[in-house]
Amino acid sequence: MSNVLILVEVSPAGTIAGSARELLGLASTLGTPIAVLATAHLETGVVSQLGAFGAQHIFAGESELEPTLLLTPQIEALWQAVDEFRPSAVLASTSVDGREIAARLAARADGALLADAVGVRWEGERMVATHSVFGGSYAVESTAKGGLPVVTVRPGAVETRAPAAIAEMTVGPLTVDVRTAGVIEGSTSVVTSSRPDLRTADKVVSGGRGMGSKQNFALVEELADVLNAAVGASRAAVDAGYVHQSSQVGQTGVTVTPQLYVALGISGAIQHRAGMQMAKTIVAINSDESAPIFDVADFGIVGDVFTVVPQLIQAIESRSA
Secondary structure, three states, X not given: OOEEEEEOOEOOOOOXXXXXXXXXXXXXXXXXXXXXXXXXXXXXXXXXXXXXXXXXXXEEEEOOOHHXXXXXXXXXXXXXXXXXXXXXXXXXXXXXXXXXXXXXXXHHOOOXXXXXXXXXXXXXXXXXXXXXXXXXXXXXXXXOOOOOEEEEEOOOOOOOOOOOOOOEEEEEEOOOOHHHOEEOOOOOOOOOOOOOOOOOOOEEXXXXXXXXXXXXXXXXXXXXXXXXXXXXXXXXXXXXXXXXXXXEEOOOOEOOOOOEEEEEOOOOOHHHHOOOOXXXXXXXXXXXXXXXXXXXXXXXXXXXXXXXXXXXXXXXXXXXX
16 A cells, blocks of 8 residues: 555644544555654654554654744655655645645645645545535535645544554654744743634534623533533624634634534524534524524524523433433
């Protein structure tokens, strides 16, 4: 089988991004999955975790400069892995970093960039990527006519998981030209939530303007906690100050594709539906029976969220007790 490289994004704290498991799962359907990362020091826990995710081989580019340079070490690690493994394709997440790294690698390798795919397959020797466009209204396909295919994959779009493996290792020094690298001069710590990451969560509970106030929005968080779900919001809720903009789901926010999406007090404007209607199961609770959200919902409840949701929380807690 041909080699398929996947970019492993690692946080400053050393944790692996949730996209790694999805990308390795997808890579396993296309060839031999090889995980690539840049690090100052490769931790044993990272190796075992990537093996559990299905990496057949791990290529780690080590550089003491990695924490101080912006994206350049990751690009160099991928470039060195391309030279060593001669892959048939490279996969990265459609994240802020993944998009830029993939584009720069494609330009450097004289390859083809297939952006924001929700599915990838081989048709003979040709790689075909599927994309969901215009708010999920259409599915289109793209292919690389020549050069190395570099594909960014939408988080949450891949359900396939690779079987665990005992990964072989390659560790080598990175040669980075600091003259062309962006330098990180400082950083600000951000308080992170204990809840799942919104972009990759299997379950998302979102609230809209119908929640009425920032205090009432706590009901969205309470339901999210009993479901172990991420918290999302419509733009109207964000604009009203109920929740931080980082929770916004929609055309101008985050696009999510969870197994379960629960919409509370969200009318369902097209801009919001563009960011969530690819969820596997959509549940909507709204007092307006003509709300557009019901057009895409698999299950709809016409009722007051402040009556229905506490009952729902109680029912979930009683079943898990």
